[in-house]
Amino acid sequence: MQIIELEVSKLYGYIDKKINFYEDINLLVGINGAGKTSILNILNWLLQPAVARLSVTEFNKITLKFYYKNIYYSLVCEHIKNELTYSLYSSDGEEYYPLNVPISHHPRVIGNNRDIESHLIDQYKYLRPDENEEKIWYFIHSLPSPVVIGLDRSIYAEEPNGELYISKNSNMNNSESVTNYDSPLDRIKK
Incomplete structure (x- = not known):
């Protein structure tokens, strides 16, 4: 698997980043607080998928483009009102029904309240896909884990x-x- 590009819109309400990845090695460099760890977390959470973490992290939209087994994919995760939508598109035309996760609190409302965040993560971590969503769920789980x-x-x-x-x-x-x-x-x- 080769990650091609990651684009994040309004991470924590203010960070907009677009990162193009090289084929062999990539370095994330920046001052403390620039978002290096956040970018690594986002990549990991998208590729797990860690729905609980994505549900409590504030962002508008995250797009991850990657190449896997001779096919280009675009994974799009969005917060739309009180729902997290996790969609996958492929260059071979294969259709994947998106994961649609109802969330009780928009991440903007959670802010820095770690008690609410912890409670919601516990609530969301047991969510599993419904029948329509299983195809995308199992495909993402088949991808190599980030290192x-x-x-x-x-x-x-x-x-x-x-x-x-x-x-x-x-x-x-x-x-x-x-x-x-x-x-x-x-x-x-x-």
Whole structure:
């Protein structure tokens, strides 16, 4: 999978970003508070999909364009009134019924209230797709998980089952997760 572009509109009510990704390596550089971690979180949440996190994060629209198995995709996530809409479009014409998630509180109303946010995440995290939405849900779950290599040479990857893979050095011998499958770095090498 190759991520081509991420465009975010009104993240936290004020951040508009468009990031074009290179084929081999990408670096996010900026001062503290510039949104580097937010961009990484958004990518991770879109590709999980972490509906609970997306439902409580303020933004108008997020578009992720990527290339996977010789097909171009555009994933669009929007807050429209009291609903989160998560849509997928493909260059091969395959149709995906969008995920439509009713939300009880628009993220703008939540603000910095961590108690409300935590309560809503607990409420939303058990949501599952209805019959029409299963196709998009299972396709997104079939995508490779994002892998982040920090400046400290640690590798971080959140697996679809919620397991967090952390390696404290570049040789992957000191990981904090025991898995029955390839490490994130092994999957990148394939």
